[in-house]
Amino acid sequence: MTSILTNNSAMAALSTLRSISSSMEDTQSRISSGLRVGSASDNAAYWSIATTMRSDNQALSAVQDALGLGAAKVDTAYSGMESAIEVVKEIKAKLVAATEDGVDKTKIQEEIDQLQEQLVSIAEAASFSGENWLQTDLTAAGGSEVKSVVGSFVRDASGNVSVKKVDYTLDNTTVLFDVGGDTGILDAQTSIEQDSITLTVNKDGVETEVTVVSYTTDDVIADTGSVFTGDSATGGGRSYVKVGNDTWVEAVDQSTVATQEVAYNDGTTSWAIDTTKVPGTITTASVADLSINNSTTTGQLDQLIQMVDDALTSMTSAASSLGSISSRIDMQSEFVSKLSDSIEAGVGRLVDADMNEESTRLKALQTQQQLAIQALSIANSDSQNVLSLFR
Template identity: 45%
Template structure:
C-alpha cells in the first residue's frame, strides 16, 4: 500500500543511515585517538585494568628514578672506597720500605701524613645528595641506607614498595663521633694479628679523627719517627694490612649492591615496557582494521543517502495520478 502519510521506505532508510553514522563516529574516534577503549563506556573491564596498570607504570617510572639516585650514591661510595684502597696500599708499601734500617723514617712519615690527608679528603668528599657513606659526624651513628627498588601489587590489590638495604656501618672510613666505628679510625690490635699472639695488646689506628673526644681511639696512631723500632714498624704493617683487607671486603659488598641495583634498574625498565604492551593489547585500536572499516562505512553512508533519496522521491509518483 502506498501512503502519503507514512513513508515506510524512507523511515527504514533513515534508520539504516543513522546506524551507519553512529558506527562511523565510533570508528573515526578510534582512528583519531588510536584507542579501541577510550572510556569506561567502551569496555568497563578493560578500561579499569588499563587505568590501573597505567597508574602502576607511572609508579614504576618513579621507582626507576629512585634506582638511578641509589645507583649514583653507590657509585660515589664505591669510587671513594676504591681510591681509599689504593692509598692504603701505598701506605703499606711505605711501611715495608721503613723496615729497611738505613732509610730515613722521618721522610717516610712525611709521605704517610700526606697519604692520610688524602684519605680524609676522599672520605669527606664522597657525598651525593647530602648522603656520605664513608664519613660520619653524627653521634647516633649511621643507619642502614634504603634504596627504593620496586613497586608491587598483590593479588588482593594492595600495593607495597620494596627497598634494597645497604649496610652503611660497614663502609664508614672515618667516624669523628666514635672512632671505633670507622675502618681507618678504629683501634686494631697488632698482637692479635700475629700467628702466635703474645697476649699483650698493641692497638694502632691509622687516622686520628677525634682526639679531643671521649670516643677517640685509645691506641697509637700509625706514624714513624727516628726512634721507631723495627718491631713497631712490623706491628703497624700488620694493622695496615688488616685495614686493607677490611676495605676490600667493604668494597666487595658495595660492588655486589651496585650490581644488584643495575640489574633491578634493567628489570624495571623491561617490566614497564611489558606493561605498556599489555595495556596496548587491551585498549589499542587495530588501525588496519579500523581504516578498512571506515572506508566501508563511508561507502555504506553514500548508499544510505541514495536509498533515502529514492524513498523520498517514490512518494512523488503519487502526484502523477492527479494530473
C-alpha cells in the first residue's frame, strides 16, 4: 500500500541512519580521546579498575619525587661523612707522627687545630633542604632520632594502601656532632689516663698483678730535686724504682710494707712497689678538641690514637649504612619507574582504543552513513511518485 501519511521505508532508513550516526559518534569519541573506555557507561568494571590504578600511578609519581629528595639528603650526608673520614685520618697520622722522639708536638697541634676546624665546617655544610644528618641535638631528641625517606606506595590484596619508608637512625654512632651535648662521634669525651704498667708483685709469697702509674726517665728527672742511686731515685716527695727500659714506678720503703717482696735495694734502702698508685684520669678529650703539647707522653698519645681510631671505625660504619641506603633508594627508584610503566601499560590494555580498528570502523560507518542517506533520499521520493498517479 502506498500512503502519503506513513512512509515505512523512510522510517526504516531514518532509523538506520540514526544508528549509524550514533556509532560514528562513539567511534569519533574513541579516536579523539584515544580511549575505548572513557567513562563508567562504556564499561563500569574496566573504568573502575583504570581509575583506581591511575590514582595509584599518581601516588607512585609522588613517591619517585620523594625518592629523589631522599637520595639527595642521603648523598649529602654520605659526601660529608666521607670527607670527614679523610680529615680524621689526617688527625690520626699527625698523632702517630707526634710519637717520634724530638718532634715539636706544639707544631703538630697547630696542624690538628686546622683539621678540627675543617671537621666542624664539613658537618655544618652537610645540609640539604634543612636536613642535616651529621649534626643534630641528640639530647633534645632523647638520644636518638629517626629520619625517614619515602620508599614505596603499596596496595595490598585487600585494597588497603600504605606508604613504606626507609629509616636511618641518628644517634651517637652516626652523628658527628651533638649540638646539645657531647655524645656525637667527634665530640664524645674520652678519659685520658695516666701512663701505667701492669706488674706482678709478690705479697706473702702470693704473686698478684697490679696496675700502677709509670714514668719515663725524663719524667723522673723533671721531678724537682731528683737524686738517682742506681735504679732508684728520690724526688720532690716521691721515690721511684726502675722496672723496665725507661720505665719507673713509685716506690715505698720496703720496711713499711714488709709483706711485699723487695723490688730494688740501692744499698741504703730496700724499695717495694707502691701498689696504691693506681692510674687516674688526667683529662677528657674528643677528636674535635684533643690537644697535645711537648709534655704529652707516648702513653697518652697512644690513648689519643686509639680514641681517633675508634671514631674512624664508627664513621666508617655510618658511611657504610648511608651507602647501603643510597643503593637501596637507587634500586627502589628504578623499580618504581618500571612499576609505573607496567601499571600504565596495564591500564592501557583495558581502556585504550585500537586506533587501527577504530579508523577501519570509521571508514565503514562513513560509507554506511552515505548509503543510509541515499536510502532515506530514495524513500522520501516515494511520496512524490504518488503525484504521477493523478496526471
